[in-house]
Amino acid sequence: MTSLEVVALQGLPLIVAGDDLAERVASALRENRVAPRAGDVLVVAQKVVSKAEGRLVDLATVEPSAKAVALAADVGRDPRLVQVILSESVRVVRARRGVLIVEHRLGFIMANAGVDQSNVAPTDGAQRVLLLPENPDRSAETLRRGLAALTGVDIAVIINDSFGRPWRQGTTGVAIGASGLPALIDLRGRLDLFGRRLEVSVIGFADEVAAAASLVMGQADEALPAVLIRGLRWSAPESTAVSIVRPPNEDLFR
Secondary structure, eight states: OOEEEEEEEETTTOTTTTTTTTHHHHHHHHHHHHOOTTOOOOOOOHHHHHHHOEEEEGGGGOOOOOOHHHHHHHHHOOOHHHHHHHHHHEEEEEEETTTTEETTTTTTTTEEGGBBBOOOSSSSSEEEEEEEOOHHHHHHHHHHHHHHHHHHHOOOOEEEEEEEEEEEEEEEEEEEEEEESSEEEEEETOBBBOOBBBOEEEHHHHHHHHHHHHHHSSSOOOOOOEEEEEOOOHHHHHHOOOGGGOOGGGGGGO
């Protein structure tokens, strides 16, 4: 029988800039009496990674450009917020009232460049927004190495964010950073049940793991930003989340 264990770590404190995220997670593992094992995957919410890395912007410090002011009028947003979004983007994909879809500088096609105001608690009355990590794959690798040093066990790490999808309603968890596992598993060349050779099957493995973690992580006030998944098996080589981004020359909808 194949089974999968998905455990949300209780009691992880609110993360602030400068926190040692590896130490916080290691402490949560101990408090939850979860001893990490080789082959485990830790999935952490993007927000806690960004907070630990100080990826916060005070909107009071932002001077919107003429482009941001004009775009803000079209979409009905604060021009300062739109300026932050543009600063994190390389192009605007679609804009309409209440919707701003952009290509993030990391290649992700996403709403608002991942700039978020939810679960960003003001401590001094300032209006702050949270950006994605500067380099999510590097963040995942740093957390993985930190946990290995603290626990003596090398486990894989995924940084999870919530994305909407074209032509489908609702958001789902996806991997924006990964270390220690294959982000993609290429099945091309293998045979199916009836001996037919697979020609196009490439599995978004890290995205599937991120989505599984999201089922217990939640996206509102659950306060469960770290999830340990046990029971996964893979034989493909490690790859990072940047490999998931489809190259422009393969994008049929650009």
